[in-house]
Amino acid sequence: MDTSRIDARELAPTGVLRAAINIGNPILANLNPATGQAQGVSIDLAQRLAGLLGLTLQQVIYDTAGKSVEGVTGGEADFGFFAIDPKRGEQIAFTTPYVLIEGSYLVRQDSPLTENAQVDHPGRTVVVGKASAYDLFLSRELKHATITRAPTSPAVVGAFLETGADVAAGVRQQLEAGAQEFGGLRLLDGHFMLIRQAMGVSRSRDARQAAFLTDFLEDAKASGFVAEALARHGIQGAAVAPAA
Structure with missing residues (x-):
């Protein structure tokens, strides 16, 4: 990839490339329980970018997407990895997507709900992770159900069970893990949103910085790097986004 179109100092004015890493989305990043270090697809991409630019990478770790956005807009980090959303787009200039992830609903085994369209009804409560892509999307789309917010996305299933809510919403794989851990839960078929x-x-x-990062991601997709990273980290249910 041609990196001559941008001066590394523009993207990393401190001399170190600072990447905002959200460990609240385990599809893209999480902490290795043995080492305590962040690992995942987003870290692999950040390291690849730093290598191309000849810079040292600094990971700026956040536990929620909302904090990650604030870190980038507040100047704590130079760039980040986010779900594309029009509300966030007021502050963040996005690249094209590199991964597509399903947002799904989780209910109790004895719930009368059998499909996504049944969720948005008066009297029903949906738990989401605060300031997550699902929170932003459902806050716009749900007209009748009530939304309650867990502090982080990984805390959604626990909050769902503790509060007696009707539905939990989030990353499909994260909800599946919660269903296996706690038992007596099931996912509704399909997805209520496709997260880019x-x-x-x-x-x-x-x-020009967002344009450069778009070229970087398109190259990473075309070369097979993103697909290889998903496979290397054992990620199921996420797909490489089509070429722009």
Whole structure:
């Protein structure tokens, strides 16, 4: 990939490439229980980018997507990995997506709900992770059900059980893990949204930076790097986004 179109100092003005890493989405990043270090597809991409630019990578770790957005817009990090959303787009300039992830609903085994369309009814409560892509999407789309918010996405299933809510919403794989851990739960078929994961920089930065990162991701997809990273980390249910 040609990196001559951008000066590394533009993207990393401190001299170190600072990547906002959200460990609240285990499809893309999580902490290795043995080492305590972050690992995952987003870390692999950040390391690849730093290597191309000849820079040292610094991981700036956050436990929620909302904090990750604030880190990039507040100047704590140079770029981050986010679900594309129009509300976030007011502050973040997104690249094209590199991974597609399903957002799904989880209910109790004896719930009368059998399909996604039945969720949005008066009197029903849906638990989501605060400021997650699902929170932003469902806050716009649900007209009748009530939304309650867990502090983080990994805490959604626990909050769902503790509060007696009707539905939990989030990353399908995360909900599946919760269903296996606690038992007596099931996922509704299909998905209520398809999440497009991208990279992004603050809109206060030069537009050429987001364009450069888009080229970087398109190259990573075309070369097979993203698919190989998903396979290497054993990620199921996430697909490489089509070429732009």
